[in-house]
Amino acid sequence: MPDRGMPDSSPPPLDFGGAVLMVVDGIPPGRVMTYGDVAAELGSRGARAVGRVMATEGSSVPWWRVVRADGRPPAGHEVEALAHYRAERTPLRRGDERGVDDGGAAGLDDRHGPHAYRLDLGAARWSPS
DNA sequence: CAGTTGACAGTCC
């Protein structure tokens, strides 16, 4: 058998990114997972590597369900993620929940920054099992 | 082939 003149130039069907997308896609609505948890699920500790995948192929998965260990959504998408959290009833920690309906510009109106809201990981953290 | 970057995490002050 003759050799393999063709150095298979086809990429593997399931690489690191594929596994990440699969885990993220397995996160149910109303729940969130930290980058570290996703990486740990893959047997890796490259939390940053997971974030990198989300930045490239994340457009194909509910990226808003993947948040940081601080309880903050991905950088540059805080506002976009907030819209999804409110729609999915994800446990948020805005200092004090006063009803989803604040009646006005509240929600994006923060005194500490453009978006100082945080997720309640203690209640929204989900583990695949 | 090596250095740099990046949608992070964990620990110390």
Place this chain on the structure above:
DNA sequence: GGGACTGCCAACT
């Protein structure tokens, strides 16, 4: 409770 430094892993230049 928040800010700064270091560590890790994968992809890009």
